Amino acid sequence: MTVRFSVSLKSRSGKSGAGSTVSEYEQRFKTAKRSGSEDSKDDCSRIVNLYYDLVTDFYEFGWGRSFHFAPRFAGESFKASLARHEHYLALKLGLGPGMVVADLGCGIGGPMLEIARFSGARIVGVNSNAYQLERARKYAEEADLAHLAEFMHCDFLDVDAPDGSFDAVYSIEATCCAPDKVSIYGEVFRLLKPGACFAAYEYCVTERFDAQDPRHLEIKADIELGGGLLGIDDRQTVDDALRTVGFEVLETRDLSEQAGPSIPWYQPLVGSGVSLASFRSSRIGRSVTHNSLRLMEALRIVPRGSARVSEMLNLCAMAMAEAGRLGIFTPMYFIHARKPG
Numbered sequence: 647m648t649v650r651f652s653v654s655l656k657s658r659s660g661k662s663g664a665g666s667t668v669s670e671y672e673q674r675f676k677t678a679k680r681s682g683s684e685d686s687k688d689d690c691s692r693i694v695n696l697y698y699d700l701v702t703d704f705y706e707f708g709w710g711r712s713f714h715f716a717p718r719f720a721g722e723s724f725k726a727s728l729a730r731h732e733h734y735l736a737l738k739l740g741l742g743p744g745m746v747v748a749d750l751g752c753g754i755g756g757p758m759l760e761i762a763r764f765s766g767a768r769i770v771g772v773n774s775n776a777y778q779l780e781r782a783r784k785y786a787e788e789a790d791l792a793h794l795a796e797f798m799h800c801d802f803l804d805v806d807a808p809d810g811s812f813d814a815v816y817s818i819e820a821t822c823c824a825p826d827k828v829s830i831y832g833e834v835f836r837l838l839k840p841g842a843c844f845a846a847y848e849y850c851v852t853e854r855f856d857a858q859d860p861r862h863l864e865i866k867a868d869i870e871l872g873g874g875l876l877g878i879d880d881r882q883t884v885d886d887a888l889r890t891v892g893f894e895v896l897e898t899r900d901l902s903e904q905a906g907p908s909i910p911w912y913q914p915l916v917g918s919g920v921s922l923a924s925f926r927s928s929r930i931g932r933s934v935t936h937n938s939l940r941l942m943e944a945l946r947i948v949p950r951g952s953a954r955v956s957e958m959l960n961l962c963a964m965a966m967a968e969a970g971r972l973g974i975f976t977p978m979y980f981i982h983a984r985k986p987g
């Protein structure tokens with residue numbers, strides 16, 4: 647896996663190496679503005695695409711094929727918790743054979759293949775990043791699930807499908823990348839059949855976030871830069887946007903607050919990693935990866951700039967863990983809404 651990671655980094659970089667792309671990303675990020683304007687939408691999609699070009703191999707190496715967090719029960723493996731978090735959406739949406747469902751921002755297809763296998767529904771994975779879709783297609787073939795998995799290479803703000811195409815729509819930690827919630831939820835509303843439902847996990851700041859606290863602001867800024875996000879909304883903004891576009895809100899709830907799971911969602915980002923599976927995402931595992939990359943960069947085994955990307959992701963991971971501990975941020979604000987019939 648380590649060899650595949652370095653080969654993949656090497657083969658995907660142009661002559662200038664990842665360094666020029668990471669500086670382009672940082673430059674664009676600094677000057678981008680978040681608003682509902684067309685310019686801001688273009689800025690946002692370019693930045694997100696650059697970001698995922700840079701980080702996809704790192705995510706896959708450090709986290710696996712599902713690029714999201716999950717609450718975890720004592721004794722439950724990391725992988726099992728991710729799958730349960732995915733099944734929960736399928737359960738809430740009542741997915742089953744014969745249904746056609748959109749996964750907005752499908753990543754490299756980990757969740758959609760799991761949900762297709764679990765529910766028997768046909769899933770259309772929408773993603774603006776070509777490299778991720780290439781990997782998702784490959785994994786669908788390998789899993790013998792090509793008959794239940796279709797892919798669309800487009801912006802999820804402008805999906806190339808007629809109104810009312812889908813029996814359900816879900817999204818996992820992806821609509822947070824949209825420039826504003828009204829635009830993305832409006833598109834979801836358009837895509838759903840009357841009476842059909844939308845469910846998602848949103849990134850949100852909680853009511854403990856204090857916009858006057860410099861440390862809170864710093865943490866939020868590190869999460870945004872290292873996570874390819876032009877902003878993080880609060881829960882009220884999410885709820886209001888759902889209603890503004892016409893949804894009937896069935897449930898909104900922060901799953902990180904429930905009493906059950908005893909291992910918090912940010913645990914894989916801290917400590918030393920108790921198993922090989924969790925080692926790479928842990929603080930010590932990330933440090934090993936980072937130092938190896940610096941060495942491999944010096945030896946020209948991986949492209950210039952790879953260590954800079956890993957540094958940016960480390961900063962983001964530390965900020966997320968601190969935000970989790972302080973309770974000022976959640977990556978699992980669960981939303982469930984229905985388009986009136």
Ligand SMILES: C[S@@+](CC[C@H](N)C(=O)[O-])C[C@H]1O[C@@H](n2cnc3c(N)ncnc32)[C@H](O)[C@@H]1O
Nearest residue numbers: 712713714751752753773774801802818820823
């Ligand atoms: C954090 S990843 C989550 C991926 C996937 N849902 C998972 O859990 O594995 C966010 C995903 O959203 C996609 N994305 C972000 N903005 C997008 C846009 N405007 N249109 C389509 N896809 C987008 C990214 O390319 C990436 O695949």
